[in-house]
Amino acid sequence: MTAPVAISLYVNGEHVDAHVQPRLNLADFLREHLRLTGTHVGCEHGVCGACTVRVDGEIVRACLMLAAQADAASVETIEGLSDSGEVSDLQNAFRERNALQCGYCTPGMLITAQDLLKREAEPSREQIREHLSGNYCRCTGYQAIVDAVETTARLRGGRKV
Ligand code: FES
Ligand code: FES
Numbered sequence: 092m093t094a095p096v097a098i099s100l101y102v103n104g105e106h107v108d109a110h111v112q113p114r115l116n117l118a119d120f121l122r123e124h125l126r127l128t129g130t131h132v133g134c135e136h137g138v139c140g141a142c143t144v145r146v147d148g149e150i151v152r153a154c155l156m157l158a159a160q161a162d163a164a165s166v167e168t169i170e171g172l173s174d175s176g177e178v179s180d181l182q183n184a185f186r187e188r189n190a191l192q193c194g195y196c197t198p199g200m201l202i203t204a205q206d207l208l209k210r211e212a213e214p215s216r217e218q219i220r221e222h223l224s225g226n227y228c229r230c231t232g233y234q235a236i237v238d239a240v241e242t243t244a245r246l247r248g249g250r251k252v
Contacts, residue, residue: 098162102127103171111158117151118142120158121168129169129198133227140226143199144168150206169198178205181243190239192230199226204240213244 095110111120121127133141135154142153145167172178178201191197207214207222219240242252
């Protein structure tokens with residue numbers, strides 16, 4: 092058995108100290124050690140985007156990052172973005188536009204969409220599709236998700252939808 096590694100990081104603004112196995116990935120650390128189960132796990136090899144979180148302000152796939160690599164980092168999950176209200180308008184738009192059904196992809200979609208809207212205030216539908224192209228949804232057919240992101244961008248820009 093490999094010796095655990097000591098890590099110290101911030102998760103959703105709270106300081107966390109932990110001892111983790113060197114091979115434990117960040118998604119499993121968040122879900123199993125911290126009970127932050129909004130970070131979903133689908134493919135576990137970097138394809139589906141269900142595990143998307145923010146690390147030091149950049150979106151990453153938590154299944155592809157070791158928890159030990161998050162030492163000294165600031166990690167934000169969907170729980171943090173939701174509790175702070177940062178994505179409340181996106182969440183409302185997803186509800187109103189029927190952009191979620193089973194909801195499995197939704198946390199990753201919301202974090203990825205918010206990443207786009209922080210970079211690009213009024214993205215085109217093509218830009219939205221491109222930015223979300225690494226997040227898979229088995230239910231919605233994507234159209235409603237693009238609608239929801241586009242609506243949110245317009246509302247943030249003070250425009251009518
Ligand atoms: S679970 Fe990480 S990308 Fe699919
Ligand atoms: S809502 Fe079911 S996978 Fe997207």
